[in-house]
Amino acid sequence: PQTVTRDDEGRLTVGGLDVVGIAREFGTAAYVLDEEDFRARARAFRDDFAEPFAGLGGVDVYYAGKAFLCTEVARWVADEGLCLDVCSGGELAVAQRAGFPAQRIGLHGNNKSVAEIRQALAYGVGRIVVDSFEEIERIAAVAAELGVRAPVMVRVTVGVEAHTHEFIATAHEDQKFGFSLAGGRAAEAVARILEHADTLELLGLHSHIGSQIFDTSGFEVSARRLIGLHADVARVHGVHMPELDLGGGYGIAYTSEHEPLSPRRLGEQMADLVTRELKAVGDGGPGTPAPKVSIEPGRAIAGPSTFTLYEVGTVKDVDLGGGAKRTYVSVDGGMSDNIRTALYDADYSCTLASRRSEGAPRLARVVGKHCESGDIVVMDEYLPDDVTAGDLLAVPGTGAYCRSMASQYNHTPRPPVVAVRDGKARVIVRRETVEDLLALDVG
Ligand code: LLP
Numbered sequence: 001p002q003t004v005t006r007d008d009e010g011r012l013t014v015g016g017l018d019v020v021g022i023a024r025e026f027g028t029a030a031y032v033l034d035e036e037d038f039r040a041r042a043r044a045f046r047d048d049f050a051e052p053f054a055g056l057g058g059v060d061v062y063y064a065g066k067a068f069l070c071t072e073v074a075r076w077v078a079d080e081g082l083c084l085d086v087c088s089g090g091e092l093a094v095a096q097r098a099g100f101p102a103q104r105i106g107l108h109g110n111n112k113s114v115a116e117i118r119q120a121l122a123y124g125v126g127r128i129v130v131d132s133f134e135e136i137e138r139i140a141a142v143a144a145e146l147g148v149r150a151p152v153m154v155r156v157t158v159g160v161e162a163h164t165h166e167f168i169a170t171a172h173e174d175q176k177f178g179f180s181l182a183g184g185r186a187a188e189a190v191a192r193i194l195e196h197a198d199t200l201e202l203l204g205l206h207s208h209i210g211s212q213i214f215d216t217s218g219f220e221v222s223a224r225r226l227i228g229l230h231a232d233v234a235r236v237h238g239v240h241m242p243e244l245d246l247g248g249g250y251g252i253a254y255t256s257e258h259e260p261l262s263p264r265r266l267g268e269q270m271a272d273l274v275t276r277e278l279k280a281v282g283d284g285g286p287g288t289p290a291p292k293v294s295i296e297p298g299r300a301i302a303g304p305s306t307f308t309l310y311e312v313g314t315v316k317d318v319d320l321g322g323g324a325k326r327t328y329v330s331v332d333g334g335m336s337d338n339i340r341t342a343l344y345d346a347d348y349s350c351t352l353a354s355r356r357s358e359g360a361p362r363l364a365r366v367v368g369k370h371c372e373s374g375d376i377v378v379m380d381e382y383l384p385d386d387v388t389a390g391d392l393l394a395v396p397g398t399g400a401y402c403r404s405m406a407s408q409y410n411h412t413p414r415p416p417v418v419a420v421r422d423g424k425a426r427v428i429v430r431r432e433t434v435e436d437l438l439a440l441d442v443g
Pocket of ligand 1: 064066067085108208210211212247248249250296297298299300340344400401
């Protein structure tokens with residue numbers, strides 16, 4: 001985060017507070033969230049990313065709540081003027097609790113229940129991204145029941161899948177989301193929606209090509225394909241859809257190997273590629289307004305805002321044979337608060353946070369307290385060789401997909417989220433307790 005530094009004692013500080021005090025007050029493991037960092041990133045997408053689109057139809061930024069959502073965060077997102085992408089009735093309930101403006105909410109999901117559709121339409125969300133033919137009928141039926149016209153977008157499988165710096169075109173039709181372009185399904189979905197004009201309002205097309213992406217070439221292919229369909233729909237049906245959603249996926253630096261583009265550079269590149277593709281099909285030309293573009297960054301806003309604070313419990317040297325050794329540093333959390341290392345081989349780093357050390361760097365593996373050997377938080381990190389029980393470690397970049405994917409494995413209560421701002425810390429998600437867990441047991 002932006003406001004993380006070291007004080008004179010070598011203690012990590014965030015938002016003017018040192019981690020030793022934070023750990024004393026809130027315990028460990030804890031997610032420590034720098035509120036100003038989160039807000040600044042949200043604003044950077046709203047302003048810097050959006051600026052190059054001024055000559056086009058503008059940009060709406062939907063923060064993807066799946067990265068991390070709680071009532072306070074929903075309020076910050078609303079405050080900063082962003083829209084919100086939710087993908088379940090539960091995420092929508094958080095938005096409702098926060099009083100998030102309904103018009104600025106989009107609902108996703110490949111298998112929304114009738115109850116979720118009803119919850120969304122009754123609240124008056126600004127759009128529902130449609131994912132299947134069954135769902136078109138379901139949304140139309142619920143809209144009729146409620147006497148509303150449901151604003152919808154069509155999720156298009158553009159045949160592009162991108163992760164990190166690579167992308168693969170055409171090979172990724174074989175997945176569960178959306179309507180494929182290849183089989184003409186997306187065009188069929190558009191036609192079906194237009195037949196339901198009394199209950200469904202077609203806003204536009206949507207795509208999402210992946211996550212943790214560092215270059216925009218995959219977006220160029222997806223934009224080309226979406227814009228091609230956009231132009232076909234105008235030709236065939238005489239309907240000019242007002243919106244084009246290119247999804248989320250912008251990468252962040254988990255380690256020094258990653259070099260993410262700034263929101264401004266991303267905005268410039270995305271605006272350029274959308275302009276090029278619109279020109280190529282003669283869409284958005286004189287007389288036809290360019291569609292408004294929307295994006296759905298989750299990780300790029302939430303990820304860097306947070307570090308996880310752990311206390312070291314044990315330090316163990318293991319002989320690997322041939323004189324080689326590995327040091328295992330066990331912390332008071334693990335795969336229950338960060339499943340990403342085990343699930344995706346994700347790279348994290350780690351730093352001694354509670355003091356200065358003159359110790360020599362020693363290669364360590366930071367592991368959790370759970371009952372399996374895959375319970376690894378940081379695969380390889382050089383930590384001072386005097387790291388010992390009672391030291392605090394910080395793992396940065398845990399603001400996205402860590403708390404939101406946390407579990408209570410081994411009946412481990414999930415850590416709190418502590419938000420820090422202007423020298424003050426407050427709990428925005430409280431620590432779970434064993435009583436919380438036991439409360440679910442019946443009998
Ligand atoms: N929009 C849609 C339709 C999505 O499916 C996603 C993420 C996003 C936006 C936000 O993507 P972001 O900007 O955060 O990359 N659990 C995985 C990531 C799964 C992402 C799923 N969809 C992880 O921990 O890396």
